[in-house]
Amino acid sequence: MNKLNMKINIAGIELKNPVMTASGTFGSGKEYSDYVDLNRLGAVVVKGISMKPWKGNSSPRIAETYGGMLNSVGLQNPGIEVLIKEDIPFLRQYDTKIIVNIAGKTVEEYCQVAERLGEADIDMIELNISCPNVKEGGVCFGTDPFMAEHVTKAVKKVAKQPLIVKLTPNVTDIVSIAKGAVAGGADALSMINTLLGMAIDINKRKPILANIVGGLSGPAIKPVAIRMVHEVAKAVDVPIIGMGGIMNGDDAIEFMLAGATGVAVGMANFTSPTATIEVVDGIEKYMKKHGFSSIDEIRKSLQY
Numbered sequence: 001m002n003k004l005n006m007k008i009n010i011a012g013i014e015l016k017n018p019v020m021t022a023s024g025t026f027g028s029g030k031e032y033s034d035y036v037d038l039n040r041l042g043a044v045v046v047k048g049i050s051m052k053p054w055k056g057n058s059s060p061r062i063a064e065t066y067g068g069m070l071n072s073v074g075l076q077n078p079g080i081e082v083l084i085k086e087d088i089p090f091l092r093q094y095d096t097k098i099i100v101n102i103a104g105k106t107v108e109e110y111c112q113v114a115e116r117l118g119e120a121d122i123d124m125i126e127l128n129i130s131c132p133n134v135k136e137g138g139v140c141f142g143t144d145p146f147m148a149e150h151v152t153k154a155v156k157k158v159a160k161q162p163l164i165v166k167l168t169p170n171v172t173d174i175v176s177i178a179k180g181a182v183a184g185g186a187d188a189l190s191m192i193n194t195l196l197g198m199a200i201d202i203n204k205r206k207p208i209l210a211n212i213v214g215g216l217s218g219p220a221i222k223p224v225a226i227r228m229v230h231e232v233a234k235a236v237d238v239p240i241i242g243m244g245g246i247m248n249g250d251d252a253i254e255f256m257l258a259g260a261t262g263v264a265v266g267m268a269n270f271t272s273p274t275a276t277i278e279v280v281d282g283i284e285k286y287m288k289k290h291g292f293s294s295i296d297e298i299r300k301s302l303q304y
């Protein structure tokens with residue numbers, strides 16, 4: 001058997017393996033570094049960052065559900081300058097790629113964050129287009145193909161690093177949004193973000209989340225994510241980073257068979273802080289067992 005090669009390449013950036021952290025579930029790595037050897041990860045994707053600090057939503061903002069959780073954290077973050085000053089130098093001590101997830105309320109804000117990151121020592125930008133566009137009256141950039149193309153094009157123009165566009169599943173036709181992002185110049189896509197959900201406390205007869213609705217993540221959303229990755233992989237020609245309910249190596253392999261090049265671990269970090277490492281080991285074990293020598297081979301091996 002050839003030597004096991006777990007490397008992947010996204011827009012010219014080589015990752016030692018396909019396993020990343022899903023934005024918002026791993027902080028900026030510091031919080032997990034006592035449990036996880038960050039050197040073993042393909043990339044750390046940091047929490048969503050905006051130009052100015054954002055307070056986030058009121059509590060309660062987390063609710064447990066069957067096979068998952070709801071969150072309405074609301075993109076709380078300390079702003080780009082704190083990330084550049086404190087988090088990036090911390091992560092640079094490790095041999096892992098750094099991907100910064102960016103948030104904005106307007107196209108201009110996304111562009112400002114991307115521009116500022118041009119001077120930062122990071123490897124890629126992930127554009128989260130699931131948040132409301134206040135100027136346009138509460139429409140999500142990620143739910144309209146033309147808006148997706150427009151914001152991607154604007155950010156691509158100012159970004160120095162390769163651009164990943166992160167898609168929301170809260171749409172009727174994810175393929176049209178993916179095509180919009182690719183038309184706008186996305187170097188890669190990541191999917192999926194959380195599914196809009198709601199939970200009610202039947203004794204209090206009140207919604208559990210202060211925000212009433214929140215984003216569902218975890219194993220409950222995996223079949224939706226697999227279906228969407230499979231549909232999009234057949235329709236576009238850029239690498240896909242798959243996520244949504246990955247708990248172990250087998251889940252990650254399922255995403256690759258659906259067409260993903262890379263994978264990200266989200267909610268599992270909360271239930272098992274070492275989940276990312278278990279996923280790396282699980283993928284390696286599967287490759288050995290089934291005689292695969294590259295991630296590319298797995299991705300192309302789905303039988304119908």
Ligand SMILES: Cc1cc2nc3c(=O)[nH]c(=O)nc-3n(C[C@H](O)[C@H](O)[C@H](O)COP(=O)(O)O)c2cc1C
Pocket residue numbers: 022023024025047048049071073075101128166192193194216217218219221243244245246264265266267268
């Ligand atoms: C608490 C929490 C915070 C999140 N924050 C962000 C964020 O800032 N930006 C983003 O693009 N996605 C964010 N996400 C979505 C995750 O990155 C991921 O797409 C989603 O949770 C699906 O993966 P999972 O089922 O493995 O958690 C967040 C998810 C959770 C649970």
